[in-house]
Amino acid sequence: MQKIKGCKVIGIAGGKEKCDYIVNELGFDAAIDYKSENIYTALKQKCPKGIDVYFDNVGGKILDAALSKLRMKATVVICGAISQYNNKSKVTGPSNYLSLLVTRSSMKGMVVTDYSKDFGKAAKQMAIWIQEGKLKSREDIYEGIENFQETYNRLFSGEKKGKLVIKVIE
Numbered sequence: 001m002q003k004i005k006g007c008k009v010i011g012i013a014g015g016k017e018k019c020d021y022i023v024n025e026l027g028f029d030a031a032i033d034y035k036s037e038n039i040y041t042a043l044k045q046k047c048p049k050g051i052d053v054y055f056d057n058v059g060g061k062i063l064d065a066a067l068s069k070l071r072m073k074a075t076v077v078i079c080g081a082i083s084q085y086n087n088k089s090k091v092t093g094p095s096n097y098l099s100l101l102v103t104r105s106s107m108k109g110m111v112v113t114d115y116s117k118d119f120g121k122a123a124k125q126m127a128i129w130i131q132e133g134k135l136k137s138r139e140d141i142y143e144g145i146e147n148f149q150e151t152y153n154r155l156f157s158g159e160k161k162g163k164l165v166i167k168v169i170e
Helices: 015-025 038-047 061-068 096-104 112-131 145-157
Strands: 009-013 030-033 051-056 069-080 104-110 138-142 162-169
Touching: 009 015, 009 038, 015 030, 030 104, 038 061, 038 069, 061 069, 069 096, 138 145, 145 162
Parallel strands: 009 030, 051 069, 069 104, 138 162
Antiparallel strands: none
């Protein structure tokens, strides 16, 4: 959606296929493959002026790298931290949080239900963008509630290429 609003958008994904998808299909300006690239170096190359807005749903090392590239008065939105969800030990927060002080940036949490009053309006707008071809969506659909655990594990293994959906069969 940020691309639709005129922003330069750099995505971070795991693997060449996913990176190609977000650039060639979704229209991102560039992609960083966290599995084969040094995140710090890639962010420096692809965001030479720094980052104004960073939307994070991974946490960990990727968040730390992004914090090191913030521009003055940047905004970091924390929507998730999937790299931390299955930690067997203490969850690790950003070790590079002093970047927020140096750049006078802000970090805030966001949960989609915070905006539930706007769901109808957002759905209508996104439907228009989908019809216009400006917004695309892809789903990985798996059948049967009995496959829940295997499907759920795909969230953490990288074995998904879209929104994970379980189709419950009667």
